[in-house]
Amino acid sequence: MLDFLWEPFALGFMRRALAGCLALSVAAPPLGVFLVLRRMSLMSDVLQHGVLPGIAIGAIFAGLSVWAMGIGGVVAGLAVAVLAGWLARRTGGREDSQLAGMYLLALAAGVALISTQHSIDLTHLLFGNVLAVDNAALFGMAGVATIALPVLALIWRPLVLESLDPGFMAATSGRGGVWHLIFLMLVVLCVVSGFVALGTLMSVGLMMLPAIAARHWSDSLSGQVRVAVLLACLSSVGGLILSYNLDIPAGPSIVLTAGGLWVVSMLTGPRASLWRQAIPNA
Amino acid sequence: MITLSGVELRHGERLIVSGLSGQIQTGSLTALIGSNGSGKTTLLRAIAGLHPLSSGRIDLGGLTPPDIALLAQGSHLDRSFPITCRDVVALAATRVGPFRSIGKDRLAATNAALTRVGLHEMGSRPIQALSAGQFQRVLFARTIVQDARLILLDEPFTAVDASTTRLLLSVIQDWHAQGRTVIAVLHDIELVRRHFPHTLLLSGQTASWDALPAPGLQAA
Numbered sequence: 001m002l003d004f005l006w007e008p009f010a011l012g013f014m015r016r017a018l019a020g021c022l023a024l025s026v027a028a029p030p031l032g033v034f035l036v037l038r039r040m041s042l043m044s045d046v047l048q049h050g051v052l053p054g055i056a057i058g059a060i061f062a063g064l065s066v067w068a069m070g071i072g073g074v075v076a077g078l079a080v081a082v083l084a085g086w087l088a089r090r091t092g093g094r095e096d097s098q099l100a101g102m103y104l105l106a107l108a109a110g111v112a113l114i115s116t117q118h119s120i121d122l123t124h125l126l127f128g129n130v131l132a133v134d135n136a137a138l139f140g141m142a143g144v145a146t147i148a149l150p151v152l153a154l155i156w157r158p159l160v161l162e163s164l165d166p167g168f169m170a171a172t173s174g175r176g177g178v179w180h181l182i183f184l185m186l187v188v189l190c191v192v193s194g195f196v197a198l199g200t201l202m203s204v205g206l207m208m209l210p211a212i213a214a215r216h217w218s219d220s221l222s223g224q225v226r227v228a229v230l231l232a233c234l235s236s237v238g239g240l241i242l243s244y245n246l247d248i249p250a251g252p253s254i255v256l257t258a259g260g261l262w263v264v265s266m267l268t269g270p271r272a273s274l275w276r277q278a279i280p281n282a
Numbered sequence: 283m284i285t286l287s288g289v290e291l292r293h294g295e296r297l298i299v300s301g302l303s304g305q306i307q308t309g310s311l312t313a314l315i316g317s318n319g320s321g322k323t324t325l326l327r328a329i330a331g332l333h334p335l336s337s338g339r340i341d342l343g344g345l346t347p348p349d350i351a352l353l354a355q356g357s358h359l360d361r362s363f364p365i366t367c368r369d370v371v372a373l374a375a376t377r378v379g380p381f382r383s384i385g386k387d388r389l390a391a392t393n394a395a396l397t398r399v400g401l402h403e404m405g406s407r408p409i410q411a412l413s414a415g416q417f418q419r420v421l422f423a424r425t426i427v428q429d430a431r432l433i434l435l436d437e438p439f440t441a442v443d444a445s446t447t448r449l450l451l452s453v454i455q456d457w458h459a460q461g462r463t464v465i466a467v468l469h470d471i472e473l474v475r476r477h478f479p480h481t482l483l484l485s486g487q488t489a490s491w492d493a494l495p496a497p498g499l500q501a502a
Contacts, residue, residue: 037360037364157373160365160369164359164360165359165360167359168359170332171354172347172374172428219408220366221365
């Protein structure tokens, strides 16, 4: 009766996609929680578009190699992140128009570059293709998760302080920028590592949506991180099942599942939910 | 002793303070007053090494950044951040780093500081739940834990009720009694007259030491 739940994972490529997405579900949402807290949600948009030209250039030079495309994506992502950070400092935080300009330009450049390569399906690149999750892509996702978690644990305390009160951090240790940069590097790695399975436009969804939803469940940082990881894992499993049964790309179906969980969180979560606001004394 | 010689400060092109010279004795309690935009906050940040001097120099008499605590105006801090009062205070740890844990001593100092500002029962509360006055007390507790020899306070009593102001004033007097140097940006001239032995008045681009406006005259 519940065959539609198990059947997808009888296939090897679906199991590989599941393993990779679960690895990413553990590593990416904690970074998303920090992005939300630092009011940098827009930054994730910029990154998801910004990695595309790099991936395209990687593909032009080395063909359909996950590693070449990944390295290109990481380099482009870091360049965009540093450029955006520099803009933010120059404009005193009023950089959203520049960020919007950057990601439009990056998306257009990425699509234009990809179009010159007839061997690459643009839809797969943007929205993911679980069939393409080979061992290299799986190792990429698992490897990034393996690096990102311990590094985040290590920089956790300074990162919390830098997110809470950057002025204080600058006054007392003057090294706030280092933690910020390491953090951005982890974000870029996570966005890029998910591109094969989820697509460049969708892999940020697994990072941000669970993090945004987690705010409705907990008012402690560690609580939000735990909830975000749990929601991301549920989205990965649910999204892959949907993707297989309804024959839609994995990226959108995982993001749609995460979005559904976000709506549920808004309606039923114990913290600041719509429901509570509608009925003040409930 | 802090020695200012020919200090000139600018915001971009705009000249804010020029030719400021003088001394602030070690262990003294000084109020920094003046109208809005006269450069009080900028001077405080310059003393903390966070704003470049366009000319002149500030000699801190051998103090290094870990010896300096700057309590900026609290409004810059994100009050919706999911963190408890105790964690905010404990993170005051000079040089928070990846490999430094928060040990027993620091935890004891944190709890003592929270008790000093009357928040010992609020330690595990998230900062979202605090009033403006309680939040300012948390920031004072954090400054206590910093255990600095030079303490710089930027408008510490803004948006704070009378009883909290009294409590925070008594903390400042503790610091003074412990021989720490305290410089505070303040607006309330009566409060300055009663509690601060030394003053530096900035107005226009001139500065006057230990000269308060005559009683009844309120510096705007």
